[in-house]
Amino acid sequence: MQHYFSSLILILFSAMLTACGGSSAPINTEINLETSTENTLSAEEALPTEDTLSTDNTESTENTSDSHNSGLPQNWADSATFIEIYVRAYKDSDGDGIGDLQGLTQQLDYLQEIGITGIWLMPITESSDNDHGYAVTDYQNIESQYGTLEDFSTFLTEAHKRGIGVIMDYVINHASSSHPYFTASNNFDPTYRDWFIWEDSNLGWQGWAGDSWHQGTHGYYYGAFWFGMPDWNLKNQEVIEFHKNNLRFWLDLGVDGFRFDAVGNLIENGADRWYGEEANHQINNTMRTLLEEEYFNKYLVCEDPGHPSDAAQSNSCGSAFAFGLNTAIFESITNGSASEIAPYFSDFTLDKMALLLSNHDAFAGSRPFNQLNGNEPQLKLAASILMTLPGKPFIYYGEEVGMSAGNGLQADASLRVPMSWNSQGGFTTGSSFRTAAANKLEYNVRDEQHDSDSILSHYKNLMQMRINHPVMTSKNYGLVTAGDILHFYRYTGTTYAHIIINMTNSSQNYTINTMQSDLSITEIFPLQSSFIQTSNSNYLDINLLPFETKVIKYSLP
Known part of the structure; x- marks a missing residue:
């Protein structure tokens, strides 16, 4: 496993350039050529005003634990x-x-x-790329080409009516270079200068897109993926609060959780320490705690390709890809x-x-x-x-x-x-x-x-x-064998499901030890609902066609 993750970092170094919308050239060839001019600002229009500087930083009142209940089953994401x-x-x-x-x-x-009982929406907030959506310009508004906040509220209501939870992609690591806060920071506005990462000279760090330091109006700013997406300074508590308020905004609308983008990149501590820092988990945990303590029945999942198991722990995101x-x-x-x-x-x-x-x-x-x-x-x-x-x-x-x-x-x-x-x-x-x-x-x-x-x-x-069959979403499981046949089981209480998968292009005969004889066994996949009676030897023979999967279920007395 370790050799895989070491190799993965090297692969990501060359491949993650576009993972979050980055580009090594001024023109992103994936951007929609029919981009609306509504999101193209002149230099004068791009300067922050009193109104634009208050965008996405609205204070939100704390919610009680049962407010904004979507009507979904408790812990809905565990079985989704x-x-x-x-x-x-x-x-x-x-x-x-x-x-x-x-x-x-x-x-x-x-x-x-x-x-389907859960939907993850790729970024739907206003962006400058008008494509992938990871170059966010307004964290509290809908991409104009997608519709309005009213359209989104209608979508949420209809999804919840059908028992479907909705999580949003949230871009916590970086913003668009067209975001009004970055425009202010680039213009050396003291209020927002420290909201992004600046140095007087190019430090020469090599990241996903090569050189991660990009020349601004006053110095060089850090952008791991692309010069068009500067990284937030997440060592600044004001930036942390900014993100927390954005999460509250969407949670108050009824969103059921988030997918956090690029959480391995949140904190930078040097030329060789811009990915996978321990402090990333502290930030993830802060945001997860907000969901758990201020809201009810919400789910957070994170993207951390280099350290997925670490990000999934309870001191970080709690779940990861x-x-x-x-x-x-x-x-x-x-x-x-x-x-x-x-x-x-x-x-x-x-x-x-x-x-x-x-x-x-x-x-x-x-x-x-x-x-x-x-x-x-x-x-x-x-x-x-x-x-x-x-x-x-x-x-x-x-x-x-x-x-x-x-x-x-x-x-x-x-x-x-x-x-x-x-x-x-x-x-x-x-x-x-x-x-x-x-x-x-x-x-x-x-x-x-x-x-x-x-x-x-x-x-x-x-x-x-x-x-x-709720046993198929149980957190209790065990591996039996992993070769020509992949056999593992899941259980809850005394109910067991055995999953037997033929990995080969040949028919296979396989024997399962059910731990007890004279059980009433149901085949629940391929949904034949056929009943099998075990012999008194507590062994069950399974015949598998090429590439076939069978799932059987039984309860111990």
């Missing part, structure tokens, strides 16, 4: 199946070629029907052995982890369809592993239908293409902001919805199993 959604690419409601909140709201019935495990899943499928997955049962606290196969960043890997060369049995196998492992599964939008990367696009842009609703795309009635997935003709919602053998049906069956 999440989907990550890039609003710009999901559904366009007005024909302008850009996805929006009204379009997303129109698709909530689909998400509920397949079994299981980077590394996603790579191990694909390597295991390709090799026909689960040996790469086995170490994560001991090296990770899996029940605290957010699981993924892919996401919006190229450093995490391409879409599963591309990684597995369109092999449907293996795509279903990947889904089965994701949805049965201990932890909180996160599906990247379109993954549930086997959507591929886009044609003629590179890196992150190829992963952030419009959702394939039908064979023509179905994303917009106008001209799309970006080309569609390369395989939309064969892999789309409409064609797969009523096909019982489709990838979508497979995902739906897995999600329904998680909903119908």
